[in-house]
Amino acid sequence: MADIGTARIHGSVGDALAHDSARKHVTGEALYIDDLPEPARCLHLVAGGAARAHARVVEMDLAAVRKAPGVVCVLTAADIPGVNDISPIHAHDDPLLCAGEVMFWGQPLFCVAAETRAAAQAAVRLARTVYEDLPAILSIDAALAEKSYVLEDQRLTKGNAAAAIASAPRRLSGRFRHGGQDHFYLEGQVSLVVPSEDGDVHIFCSTQHPTEVQMNVAQVLDRPANAVTVEVRRMGGGFGGKESQATQWAALAALAALKTGRPAKFRLDRDDDMVMTGKRHDFIIDWQVGFDEDGRIQGIDFVQSARAGFSADLSGAIADRAMFHADNAYYFPHASILSHRCKTHTVSNTAFRGFGGPQGMLGIEEVIDAIARELGRDPLDIRQVNFYGTDERNMTPYHMTVEDNIIDELVRRLEESSNYRHRRLVIAAQNAASSIVKRGLALTPVKFGISFTTSFLNQAGALLHIYNDGSVHLNHGGTEMGQGLFQKVAQVVAAELQIDLDRIKISATHTGKVPNTSATAASSGSDMNGKAAQAAAIILKERLIDFAARHFNVPAADVAFLPNRIRAGAEEITFDALVKLAYLDRVSLSTTGFYKTPKIDYDRKTARGRPFYYFAYGAAVSEVAVDTLTGEYRVTRVDILHDVGRSLNPAIDLGQIEGGFIQGMGWLTSEELWWDEKGQLKTHAPSTYKIPTASDRPPDFRVQLQDFAENREDAIHRSKAVGEPPLMLAISVFRALSDAIASVADYRYLPELAAPATPERVLAAIDALRERDA
Template sequence: MDQATKRIAAHFTGQTRFVDDIDKPSNTLYGYIVKSDVAYGRVESVNYEKALKSPGVCAILSHKDIPGKNSMGAVFDDEPVLAEDYVEFIGQAVLLIAATSRQAAADAAKKVEIVVTELEPVLDVEESFRKKNFPFDPLFIERGDVESGFEGSHFVIEGELAIGGQEHFYLETNAAMSIPKADGTIVVYSSTQNPSENQLIISHALDLESSRIEVITDVIGGGFGGKETQSNWCAVWSALLATHCKRAVVMVLDRREDMLITGKRHPVKVNYKVGFNSNGKINSYSSRFLFDVGFSADLSRSIIERALLHLDNSYYIPAIKSELYPCKTNRSSNTAFRGFGAPQSIAVIEYIMDEISRKTGIDGAEVRRKNLYGERVRNRAPYGQLIKDNILGDLYRSIMESSDYSARVKEIKRFNRNSQWKKRAIAVVPVKFGISFTTTFLNQGAALVNLYKDGSVALHQGGVEMGQGLYDKMIEVASREFGIKKESVRICSTNTMVIPNTSATAASTGSDINGHAIKLAIDCLKARLNVFAATLYGIDLIDIVWENSTIYSRKKPSETHPLSHLIQNAYLARISLSEQAFYKTPGVHFNRETSRGEPFYYYACGIAASEVEVDFLTGSHTVLRADILHDVGESIDPLIDKGQIEGAFVQCMGWTTVEELVYNNKGLLLTAGPDSYKIPGVADIPKDFRVSLYKENPFKDGILRSRAVGEPPFILGLSVWLAIKQAITKFNPGEFRLDLPATKEKILKCAYGYEE
């Protein structure tokens, strides 16, 4: 399937209908939140009498009007639906307003009087760490004797690194529309990656049983993890207002609101120490990570856990010890983002690889090669899992050849000798990314497959399409397994009344768990129909083939029977044409007390080589060329997979170079909009962008022998940041620290020795 086909989620054609595009009932109201403008304070009084009399206002709700539980914590019970006695970040919801228009609600919000006694906020992770302000216990991992490793090393270096956060900047902001029904049930259309959690949180807030809450999610306009838990807000707010007013309520955040209220990728401050020999091989590595989790825990426990499980990236480290601390601050709760903690910890070990290169004089790519996991020895992760089917060495050899690395290094040296103000460099970064939820029970999926008498198919499954191509892949699975054209397969909206208790579409597992469930359902349907077909057509059961919307016997391939004929006759014979199936990922387990186990079903690996040119008069950089080789197994849809690889790479490139979150000393996000928060544009894309799929490693246990692709290639964008770092060393061979994002200002400070 390496040719263009019409996509289900063709966002940029404008054909996708998001929540705000859904036809609304005639008396629909518009929801709005009254927000805190203080990062931390005690609420003394709230007066909204004037606002309640404002034109168009139908209701104003406070925490006192919540029928059930004023809590929406995803894991820990520490996040209120509406603030009560204290506000804990700028943007926190205090009141909900329902009005006949969004403007009417916004006008009313200006008349609300909230008196808050400001308290001193905690805005820095180091201050939070000193105060031991941890919302849950820190995480630890240790293997071997790190102190002995340092003592036995030729070199020991220590350093610090500050890693910035990142805004999701999805195409569609958070949104939900809730419609109350006469029987006391409620239907919620939500832009979410996690319909079942929306359902659960609404259930708690409304004090309703989950079966009375129907959450429907069609194609959403991007997520990247930002709608895994924080979509709960719009869903529960709109449901509260709709239930109170007994009218439909739509709640859509504008871009500034969304950026102000919702969490980001976790900023991190890191201290590290590494011991290594003159040949570039690491002996020992210790680190301390301080994660800024924001005002509540959200998913931070699992995010930090994945960071812990990716401290090594692709490298065998004999002795390793790390402490990872969750530090509560008075900012919005940081949350899931593509990579889910792994990018932060991998960034550190990759930075260290470059520091080893500088110290030993060995080329950075060669340092990485020397430390890669082995195939038969040096092949067990710090948490105990065996690295099976290891292709890292082959990926390295392949990218060295396909990128013409050696010749380009020589050309770069020649260029740098002759150029005073511009310098070039090339960096190589591999990735070994574990696939599965580390919370084991989430590794489950379900599907319902319906066959119709004309041979067409309808699929119901628990995954959410957000632009990543999930729907297209699920249709491809059904098309191949039934032997019918894709146009005969329809995939339906994700609905908690049809597929209950779904896991979030996250952790790059969407295609795996839902695709396997669909295949299991189809296998059951085909097995049942094959028995009937054998009798109906007088063919041997073991010889039946489904192909081109027909069935036939391998022994008589010319005698085909239309699939619709079989199904019509099966219907008349009262044979079920529907099948539900359930899938759970086998073999995964992890002990959180000991940080040991096999948390991942498999690893997805890739490698990138990126060449940059940095202008040391302006601090600007250009990505001249990027070569990527990534393993997706046997690709279900190569165009989708290549698109995901390109998008992930560029998104990481943005995180590490131009996307900077800036707050003032009061805790207000100053970069809350596209005018001040910059994501990569057309001019930032690599001038020469070469993406290839590694085709030597089909995964026999994967859905259609494929591997996940959503998150792993994000890591490869780190190669741009590290190439910039190397280019700076060609201009300034002295010591410097290049935190990320490597903005123009930071590049110039490092280049001219003006580090703060």
């Protein structure tokens, strides 16, 4: 029989395809929560926030709020039938609504449900609250002075850092500060809740963690989890900000829906979103290092102090990951890393792309540059001499052996392709000749561990149906926030079943289809959900092979899946036709798939183990030009070589690398969070908080995927995660700015530059360096 169908399927693993919703994104056809048709009699919610950072509520008069036009109900902590707690780790320190003690400026005290959003907003302003002010801790420095922590300190140790530093030929110490970052997703926090019979609720929620929303809402409502269904087709960005902090708004909408019997919708406006939701943790990093005349580190001591905010949220795991990434790509013979998780009367900080990894890496890159300035060497030379190696130089401070190291080769290739050494000489000459515009160049590496550091989250499930016309319905526990996860997982299924991608229907994440999902976070979405979906596809494929063997009376070994068809011995049949025959023969064409990440083992008590399945690597060279009269600067060229293993979809991976880099660049340059002396966030809108724009993209931007090594571990199709690691490539921009500033004093000193490196901070660092050099 002649071949049936195409010679190759369209949309297999490795194909460079556009995002499955790309056209809908740009035409406005993609439906987000706020685009869904609102059910009849839908209520709209607005929260009333506290006007103190730390205080006791003496009186809260809501009489005028309740009487306001359009108001249907007003919710307070007293209206919660279950537990007044939405803590993601059940620390019981994160109330849904304040029950007496205000812990940060803007903390929700009550919630108004009205006929319109405008009516709810007007009513909120009618509340009258009397406070008894309490002492407020508003900074990391103050928290350290008061020993105010949300969790116990943690420490990683390897060898004897103090002795190694003391005996080293050279020693340095310093303190480095960097700020937080607002997620600034295009779609803010939003949930639409539709009540059902028996007190059940269906929640359409913009969340990275549907199961966590489900469980916490059930706890608030005093209902079992099976009474709460959470669904999300897509988010307009998440970046970690919707991993734990979507719960509050979903729970309030659910509470209003049950209390009134009417659908309820909660959409935060941008100002409320920025005030009431957490950020990336800001850090103070104190360090001491001992090193030899070649710049090789002998011993190192870090004290990392993170601002957690008023509650634990995910700060424990985030601070842990900052410790795990204090080494970045460098080997420490002796190390001590101490972590403080500081409690302040500010909004509770939360997950953000990189989840503590970027903060840890910033510290060691500051140390590397300090060593280079002390020795009068090119910082790249110091980086390369300290890279992880093999045998004796391959154990991390948490005692995990680095088995997949490619950083030295990757950096060497980027060094050559970017013409780094020649450009360094040219820039030095230009700086010597220019008294105003100074240029800087830096090459920095990335080694990023892939897996949830909370071990039980390393699991995923999938649901796969083949309908009797040959079309396929795919569902899994991952969520789509613009990163292309759904497309990649569909490509995995297409490759396994050998059918064209357009035969597969991508469906919304739904807790009623796949239960007990993990958050789409830790860069593990494609790894885990791809493996779970592949497992389901293999099960159905094996059932079809068994059926084809019986139907055509051939051994199962003689049945092969070919593009859009199956060959059984000498016979060929289309995929659709075989599925129809299997259905008529009562073969089950539906199954689930499950995956748990292997080899993960970490003991927090001993601070030893293997918290990561593998590492993703990358490196970037950034060049900047700085106006020393104003502190203003431009990023003029960026070269990136990044490791994604064997790419599932190169087009999507390149987009993630570019986007991650720009987001990281914003964090380190323009995105400044500022609270006043009362604890009120003043940078709470686009007018005062500056994210990068299209014009900030480097005019010369060269991004390549490394092609000399695949993933050594059995990750999905030997690919590697790409969500978070590229953000840290932007550290090269910060280091390039430091390099340009250092040229003011002929590169003899390390500039005192905190992040974000705003023009004001750059100018201050230049002035300080000139005074020091005078």
